[in-house]
Amino acid sequence: MTSQLRLVRIDDRLIHGQVAIGWVKTIKIQHLVVADDAVAKDSMQICLMEMATPPGLGITICPVAEAGSVCNREEVDGKRILMLFSSSGDVCRAVENGLFLKELNIGGMRYSPGKKQITKAVAIDEHDAEHFRKLLGYKVKIQIQMLPMDEPVDIQKYI
Amino acid sequence: MDQIVWLSVLGAVLALDYAMVGQFMVAQPLVIGGIFGALLGDVPNGVLVGALIQLIWISIMPVGAYVPPDYTVTGGVTVILTLTLVSQYGFQLGPSMVLALGMSIPAGVLSGKLDIATRHFNVRLDQSAESLGSKYGLTGIAWANLAGLGPAFLRNFLIYLLWLGPGVWLAVKLSGSLPAQVVKGLGLVFWIIPALAFSVILEIIAKDRVHWWMVAAFFSVGLLLLIWPGKIILALTTAIAGVMVMACWRRK
Amino acid sequence: MNTSVSRLTNRTLTAIAWRSFFIQAGWNFQRMQNLGFCFAISPVIKALFPEPRIQQKAIKRHLEFFNTHPYSASIILGVVAKLEEQAAQAGDDEAREAIRVKIGMMGPLAALGDVVYWAMLRPALALIGVSIVLFGSWNQFWLVILGPICFLGLYSIAHLGLRIGGVFLGYNQGVGIVKKLRRFNPQKIARCLSLFMAVMLGMVISAYPLLNGWRIFDSRILGVVLMGFLVGLLYLGLRQGISAAWLFYGLVGLAILAAYAGLV
Numbered sequence: 121m122t123s124q125l126r127l128v129r130i131d132d133r134l135i136h137g138q139v140a141i142g143w144v145k146t147i148k149i150q151h152l153v154v155a156d157d158a159v160a161k162d163s164m165q166i167c168l169m170e171m172a173t174p175p176g177l178g179i180t181i182c183p184v185a186e187a188g189s190v191c192n193r194e195e196v197d198g199k200r201i202l203m204l205f206s207s208s209g210d211v212c213r214a215v216e217n218g219l220f221l222k223e224l225n226i227g228g229m230r231y232s233p234g235k236k237q238i239t240k241a242v243a244i245d246e247h248d249a250e251h252f253r254k255l256l257g258y259k260v261k262i263q264i265q266m267l268p269m270d271e272p273v274d275i276q277k278y279i
Numbered sequence: 280m281d282q283i284v285w286l287s288v289l290g291a292v293l294a295l296d297y298a299m300v301g302q303f304m305v306a307q308p309l310v311i312g313g314i315f316g317a318l319l320g321d322v323p324n325g326v327l328v329g330a331l332i333q334l335i336w337i338s339i340m341p342v343g344a345y346v347p348p349d350y351t352v353t354g355g356v357t358v359i360l361t362l363t364l365v366s367q368y369g370f371q372l373g374p375s376m377v378l379a380l381g382m383s384i385p386a387g388v389l390s391g392k393l394d395i396a397t398r399h400f401n402v403r404l405d406q407s408a409e410s411l412g413s414k415y416g417l418t419g420i421a422w423a424n425l426a427g428l429g430p431a432f433l434r435n436f437l438i439y440l441l442w443l444g445p446g447v448w449l450a451v452k453l454s455g456s457l458p459a460q461v462v463k464g465l466g467l468v469f470w471i472i473p474a475l476a477f478s479v480i481l482e483i484i485a486k487d488r489v490h491w492w493m494v495a496a497f498f499s500v501g502l503l504l505l506i507w508p509g510k511i512i513l514a515l516t517t518a519i520a521g522v523m524v525m526a527c528w529r530r531k
Numbered sequence: 532m533n534t535s536v537s538r539l540t541n542r543t544l545t546a547i548a549w550r551s552f553f554i555q556a557g558w559n560f561q562r563m564q565n566l567g568f569c570f571a572i573s574p575v576i577k578a579l580f581p582e583p584r585i586q587q588k589a590i591k592r593h594l595e596f597f598n599t600h601p602y603s604a605s606i607i608l609g610v611v612a613k614l615e616e617q618a619a620q621a622g623d624d625e626a627r628e629a630i631r632v633k634i635g636m637m638g639p640l641a642a643l644g645d646v647v648y649w650a651m652l653r654p655a656l657a658l659i660g661v662s663i664v665l666f667g668s669w670n671q672f673w674l675v676i677l678g679p680i681c682f683l684g685l686y687s688i689a690h691l692g693l694r695i696g697g698v699f700l701g702y703n704q705g706v707g708i709v710k711k712l713r714r715f716n717p718q719k720i721a722r723c724l725s726l727f728m729a730v731m732l733g734m735v736i737s738a739y740p741l742l743n744g745w746r747i748f749d750s751r752i753l754g755v756v757l758m759g760f761l762v763g764l765l766y767l768g769l770r771q772g773i774s775a776a777w778l779f780y781g782l783v784g785l786a787i788l789a790a791y792a793g794l795v
Contacts, residue, residue, distance in 0.1 A: 133638030137600065137645025138345070140718075145486040164709050165635045171713040172639035174646070175722045230596035231561045237402075240395075240560050267345055269772075301552045302601055304653070304686055309660050313679045323675045330664040330678060333657050335775050340649035348776075381783060384776045401559030405594075408566055412590045416583070417573045420590060424570040427557035464787030467795050471782055473665070473739050474758060478765035479775055480732050483654060485766075487722065489729040496733025501755055504741045513666055513738055517659065520730040527723035 125191060125220075128203045130211060131227035134159070135172040135204065138227060138267055143202060144174050146268040151178040151199040155187035155214060156206050184210045188218035208244070208251035215258060224255060226264045226275065238278045241266050249279040283447075286318070287439035290355045294435040297351045298341055298394070299428060308332040308354025315355060319362045328358050328376050331469075334476030338483045346395050352435055353380070353387030356442045360450050370454045373469030374462045382450060386442050390435060397430040496520075539578055539616050539702070546574040547612060548698045551605050563598035571604070575612045579619040589615070592630055599637040600644020602693045607636050609701020610708060632706060643717045648689070651724035656686050658731050665735070666742060736762055 126147050131139065134154055143149065152173055159165040160183045173179045178199065182190050187203065190196065205211045208229070215221055229235075231243035238244060242264050244252075252262055252275055263272040293314070296306040304310060312329015316322040336350040360379035364370045404423045411419030457465075484490065496516065503512050550571040557566030572593050580586040599607060614629035660682030667674035701708055737755055739745075745754030768778050789795055 131638075133598070133641065136638035136641035137649070140642040140646055141650055159635075162635070164632070164706055167709045167713050168636060168639035171709070171717065172642035173718065175718045230598075232596060237561055243561075270345075299555050299558070302555075303690070304683060307653075307657065307682070309657060309664070310679045310683055313676065323670055323672060326664055326675045326678060330661040334661050335779065337654045337657050338650075340645070340653075377783060381780065384779070388776075398558055398560050401557055402561040404557050405559045405561050405566060408569075408594055409591065412569075412594065413587055416586065417577055417590065420566065420569050420573060420594075424553060424557035424566040427559070427566070460790040461787050463795060464790035465783065467786040467790065468779075468782050470743070470745075471761065471786070472779075473735070474761040475765050475775060475778055475782065477732060477736050477739075477762045478769055478778075480654065480658065480728060481762060481766050482769045483650070484725050484729045484732065487725040487729075489726050492726055492729040493733040493736075496730040497737050497759070498733075500734045501737030501741065504738060505751060508741060510666055510742070513662065513734060516734045517662070517731065520727045520734075523730065524723045524727045527726055528719070 124200050126200045126202060127225055128205070128211070128221055128223065129225040129227050130205050130208060130229060132206045132230050133228055134206060135169055139202070139204070140172060140174050142267040142269075144177065147200070147202075149177065149200050149202040151180065151196050151201045153187070153190055153196070153201055153203040154179065154181045155184050155190070155203060155210065156181070157183050157210075158206075184213050185217045187214035188220070208248040208255075212251045212254055215255065215260070221255075221258070221260050224260050224262045225272075226262065227266055239264050239266075239273065244278070252279050283440065283443045286315070286359060287436050287443060289318075290315075290352070290359075290439040291432050291436035293355065294349065294352055294390075295428060295431055297349060298346075299431045306351040306355075308336075308351060308358070311351065311355050312358045315358045316362065319359065319366065321362050321366055324365060324372060325358050325362055327372075328361050328379075329354055331376070331472050331476070332357055332380065334473060335479060337476065338479055346391060346398065348388045348391035349394060349435075350387045352390040352438060353383045356383040356386050356439065356446070359443060360447060363447055364450055364454055368451055368454065371462070371466065374457075374465035375450075375454060377465040377468045377472075378454060378457075379450060382446060383442060386438050390438050393434040393438075394431070397427075397434060400430055401427050537578065539575060539612055543574045543578050544609070544612065544698050544702055547571055547608050548605065548695045550574070551601075551608055551694060551698065554601050554604050562594070562596040564601075564604070565594050565597045568597040568604070568608075569593040571608055572611060572615075575615055579615055580624070585624045588624055589626070592626065595630070597633070597637060599641040600648065602648055602690060603640040603644040603697065605694050605697030606701040606708060606712075607633055607640060609698040609703075610636065610705060611701075612698075613702045613705045636709075640712075643712070646721045647717045647724075648693075651721045651728070652689055653686065655724045655728050655731070656682050658728060658735075659685070662731065662735055666738060 126149060127143060154169055160181050166181055169181055170179060178195060180190055180195060211224060226242055228241045229243055231237055235243040235245045255262060262275040264275060265272040293306045293311055296303055308329040312325045313322060316325015332354040339347050339350055341347060357379045361376045364375035365372050404426055408420060408423040411423050500516055554564055554567035554571055558564060569590060576586060576589045580589050611629050611633050614632060615626050618626035618629060660678040663681060664675055664678035704711060736758060740754045740758040741751060747753035747757055765778055
């Protein structure tokens with residue numbers, strides 16, 4: 121039996137309240153995967169991620185390049201997975217490294233000078249737009265949706 | 280008139296506690312009911328009305344950048360409307376409370392919508408912060424941050440004013456002209472509100488798969504109360520629940 | 532080692548704790564709590580970087596995006612104060628480590644605050660407070676007052692403990708606080724509180740109709756059954772995505788219809 125990738129999300133705060141309360145319970149997630157190069161080699165960040173993981177859930181932290189193969193690991197076998205990335209570039213890289221992706225959820229991409237704020241919690245720049253166009257080219261459906269109760273908004277009108 | 284204005288000022292100041300300053304929880308309906316109750320001379324009814332509203336929106340919370348309707352404003356306005364109807368005009372508590380709550384829910388929704396608008400407005404504060412910072416240093420930052428309180432206060436002050444001015448007048452007019460059946464229906468809802476609230480709590484815990492504990496408590500407490508309706512049973516059950524939390528915490 | 536830089540005093544930390552109550556005052560949809568964080572960390576910047584040029588740099592780096600739970604922000608403020616102090620002592624005016632830790636902590640600590648305080652502790656204590664009001668015969672002044680006092684008092688212990696204690700704990704422990712937090716296991720606390728709520732909920736569902744004398748055909752048991760039925764029905768409504776506010780209006784409509792039909 122293989123695992124099911126229920127939600128792939130870009131959220132630059134990775135695991136936080138919206139993920140731990142909102143998404144995990146609503147779509148009955150059993151395992152979290154955090155695919156991020158900086159987190160994977162930082163013991164403090166790993167510790168923080170483990171603290172923020174809801175009880176009863178497993179967590180795997182891996183570098184972006186391994187995101188595609190993580191679903192075949194023993195620890196996630198048969199589990200409903202939520203996968204988190206911190207940037208659009210990482211998702212692109214994961215897809216190029218063999219992650220099979222049909223849908224992408226955008227939760228939070230923080231504003232910094234030079235970016236354009238497109239919704240309440242999402243700000244993108246030209247690089248992000250480029251990455252999203254590339255992903256759209258791979259037939260990935262990209263939607264902005266902060267919480268399960270929010271209406272999903274298609275990315276296409278912003279890029 | 281003066282009373283309406285200072286109640287509105289107080290309501291708007293307390294409402295800042297909900298999301299802007301402190302989060303001491305003094306704006307929660309249960310507490311604000313006691314405060315407005317004390318000011319209007321009827322603490323028990325104020326607290327009771329506050330408690331019922333607290334129960335309905337017990338699970339509402341602002342997670343991250345999500346801004347829900349502000350039910351602390353609904354709570355404050357409902358308490359004041361109800362107590363005015365009951366103590367100044369002699370209407371019954373139950374129907375008055377339900378009518379007041381029905382009128383005040385839009386106030387909370389409006390406050391939530393305006394809250395989002397003010398948070399968009401605050402983007403300007405952020406944009407001016409860097410220049411303020413380079414001109415006036417840390418004092419400039421302090422002003423930029425605290426300036427956010429202005430619009431938040433103003434919005435809730437105006438909402439309170441609107442609902443306590445024309446709102447009270449409308450509530451009195453309505454209460455005086457409602458047919459007996461409608462009053463009866465409203466009074467009935469007063470007794471059913473806890474059922475609505477309990478279902479809201481059920482929704483919180485249902486996601487954690489602890490509902491069998493609820494069923495067990497439901498039957499055992501129900502049975503005990505049928506045999507002997509003493510309130511001490513409730514205190515004991517609460518204590519047992521407290522011990523269970525400790526035991527759960529100890530367990531690996 | 533730059534010895535001219537003083538260590539942060541307890542007074543500075545107290546000032547941070549006091550200012551942390553205003554962390555959401557300038558909340559905006561662009562960089563969220565950035566103004567509040569910069570405002571709260573100001574005493575540190577002032578104490579460590581008296582020179583205007585370096586102070587400007589510090590202000591700028593703390594005006595970047597920040598968003599976490601308003602209570603657990605205190606821990607981050609404490610840790611950042613520590614790291615800024617270390618950076619200043621090493622003569623490093625970039626404090627990259629402080630910023631990295633700050634950004635890394637904001638998400639997971641938001642989960643701590645949201646899961647423990649917003650989702651569980653507040654509802655659980657509110658339920659205790661409301662139960663006291665509902666069942667403590669509500670025309671007796673002191674019994675009624677006990678409800679809000681109990682709620683606010685118990686909540687404040689947990690709230691102020693984290694709000695004020697968090698700053699000092701974060702400063703004293705530095706990054707090591709992360710390990711402590713993991714052992715403290717906030718997620719498990721949330722789970723235990725959920726168990727508490729389940730027992731309390733079962734209790735109030737049967738106690739409310741019984742103690743208020745709900746009867747159908749003179750039967751108290753049927754009164755309880757009616758209560759259970761109503762809760763189940765309304766729960767199904769909530770599950771369908773209908774908000775509590777609309778369910779309330781629906782109940783009002785149904786009750787008035789029932790009154791006209793002579794059922795009550």
